[in-house]
Amino acid sequence: PNPTRHPPFGQRPLPQEKIDYAVVAMDYVATVFAGAAAIRAIYSVVRSQNKSTEVEIRITPTKGRVLSISSSVVYGYVGNKASTFPMQVMGFDVDPINSVQLSNHTGYKNFKGEKLEGKKLEELYIGLEQLNLDSTYTHIMTGYLGKESFGDEVASLLLKIKKKNPSVTFICDPVLGDDGKLYVPECFVSLYRDKLIPHAALVTPNQSEAEWLSDIK
Known part of the structure; x- marks a missing residue:
């Protein structure tokens, strides 16, 4: 993927200090990641920055x-x-x-x-x-x-x-x-x-x- 268009997910600060839900856009997942490893990677990053918060990743089909x-x-x-x-x-x-x-x-x-x-x-x-x-x-x-x-x-x-x-x-x-x-x-x-x-x-x-x-x- 183009690093300018899609900076590494783990290197970007999350938009809020505590996240109740991480809603991941399907286009982003399809472009940057692949397969089940993508979901694990995203969950790991979000969870590591919000240790006291249970994180749920919802994938919403739109196409x-x-x-x-x-x-x-x-x-x-x-x-x-x-x-x-x-x-x-x-x-x-x-x-x-x-x-x-x-x-x-x-x-x-x-x-x-x-x-x-x-x-x-x-x-x-x-x-x-x-x-x-x-x-x-x-x-x-x-x-x-x-x-x-x-x-x-x-x-x-x-x-x-x-x-x-x-x-x-x-x-x-x-x-x-x-x-x-x-x-x-x-x-x-x-x-x-x-x-x-x-x-x-x-x-x-x-x-x-x-x-x-x-x-x-």
Whole structure:
């Protein structure tokens, strides 16, 4: 970071002798710090200058609300497990729905877990709808979708949300495979190409996925 624009946090005097709350702007955190170490560093500085005061750090998202539909693992960082915290650090409120819940990435020899059926996604959406949350999303992001029924329900959910909020931004990672090998059912190619990508503001395929979706090599 530019030291002129962002002087080291610990070297700047705090604006008042005693602080009850340290409200940290998300833009500042995202620019100067990274990850959980940022929160610990800020807490340490504030606490050291206010030894008699309990300090609470509140992070207030201001940039929008993301519905993130992707995979998740217990061990490791892929899908929602990898993307949720960075988006929160950037100032977004994130509501993750896990298409699969696995013990670890499938690149390992062994893994356990389950894939969510489309019916379960429908139930989750109904719950959000009953709280009027479905109309609050500024962004929808999809990654690995797992089962065919789940993918079909994602397409249905997307249309419902866009009907309520036409300005919602849809970001689609068409997770199909890599190195010329599919690791989802072949029907997902047409699902992405015909039902999801036409509504996307941003699509992020790798080379193999771009070839399958465009039918151009």
